[in-house]
Amino acid sequence: MRPDLGRHQGRGVRKQRGLTQNELAAAIGRTSSWLSQVERGIQPVNRLDVMRLLADGLGVPLQVLQPDAPIAPEPGPVEDITPNDLDQARLVISGHPALDVLLSPREDFRPETLSELRAGVDRVWDLTHGDQFAELSAALGPLMPRLERASRTAADEHRSELHLLLARTYQALASAFVRQNEADAAWVAADRAIREAEQSDEPLGMFAGIYRLAHAFVRLKHLDQAEHAAATAISALQRHIEQTDPRPQELSVLGSPHLTLALVHARAGERAAARQQIAEARAVAQQLNEDRNDFNLEFGPTNVEIQAVSTAVELSDAGEVLDIGTDLDTTGLSIERQARLLMDLGRAHAQRRHFGDALDYLLQAEEIAPEMIRSHIAARDTIRELMLVAGRSASPELRALAERADAMP
Template sequence: MAADRAISAAERSGDTLLMAEGAFRLTLVFQAARRLDRAQQTAATAAVALEDRAEAGEPEALSIWGALHLQLAVVAARRNDAEAAYDELAIARRAAERLGVDRNDYNTEFGPTNVALHEVAVAVELGDAGRALRGAANVDPSSLSAERQGRFLIDVARAHAQRRNVAGVVETLSRAVEVAPEQAPAHPLVQRLVTDMLRSDQADEPGLRELADRLGLS
């Protein structure tokens, strides 16, 4: 509702960038609700509306346009469409290369680093743990917000889980809790990962019970 009202207010102001930024937020809402068709439609429509300004090299437009394509990549990955996901990542990567630096226009945190984080996220969604972990090894997210750093670490933990590396999950999630103490402990993916490990044949892994205690899951 908040995102929808923000878009309506942006429309009344005639600010195309604000409208697209509102669509970006609404895309995140639709993804959280697993309404992937709506997420894809919302992001794609906004990206088309910004395309001319992005192609002209306007930094703010490039940032929002690139961020929308990152979300389209995640949506495609969640629909198990690897080709579309990596095509969208390539578009976002080219936009980030044109910017040349990490920016935070309209709170999108768009730039080369955020593209690298999404490359990890897409690989995880597609079940390619090896690709995700190789990519993560070359990423330094410290310049981004605690929220983005925390989500990156959650994705890295998911990659470790796909390889049944409980020690890697515990170590990475512990870092996520330290970096984003308000986000990580309550995140459904974190709770699901830890709960699944507690029920597995690796439940005695050192540090797992301590982590579960920190998360209130023991």
């Protein structure tokens, strides 16, 4: 694919539509400076999904901008909708789960149930990290109201821990909603996580909630809000750490929003800024010198490299993805992190037109985290692109994967 083909057509179509660069950039979730560089030929567009994003923003078929792009068949009567297993979880957060307790305050919490609630929250995170969203949704149905009621009816000595358990649960839900492209619900869950963490007297939990909130903003394409949330968290933590001997938990929480900013800049096409944030995260990880999972953030040297891979694939730097990620040992991290690396390696091979290798990595990711491949937009887009390029010569393995992921073109 020649990246220079679409830039002049795109500029002409934009002007015909009466759109300014600012208006089109906002519509597709990019910055006006990135769009200006694309139209002037400074910033190449090598990825089919980015070219399709431009075409959608302009309201024209992809072939207007990229004449040699594969032509997708007309969709059938059933719309292509990303599968969602979190409908029950949406209902759980749709309203207040403990209104009757507010009307009739009473102490009916039994302290002996604390261990059971702790185990329930741990299981919620196991399901979240494993991309087992249907099971997660079912588990939250009874757990969330119990935690909400307990935090209001327990004696003072137990309330701080119960609020922290609630914060962890809402953080898990926010993470799951982001990965299932339910960003509006992720925003609600992250906001509640921040509130509960503040009531738990654990300020670092608030920063973890802000991290989840920033990712909801990224999914909503509100990159300015995501950048503000992450940068504010970094600034506050940095000032605190400079005045004290930082604890490992504080370094872990500090490094995570740097990775968020790397994603924000990558989505905006701001290559230098994205790389700078990865470098900042690497410096924090080097100071930490171990992989940790404080507040389920999985921050450490290994996860920084996984995020460096994700940033590089967003920037279409497929060679860098393969240099960093091919021999990276992720066995100590969650299934979700392991599968994410495999998926991004598959995406990088697809960018380099190594279609056999791309399929192999996507199949490996599906083997350990099938729901990620079924629900992740980037994975589905990559599979669909492989199918479009292969056409009638698509292998049985690729065709079966596309059918399982609901990614048939």
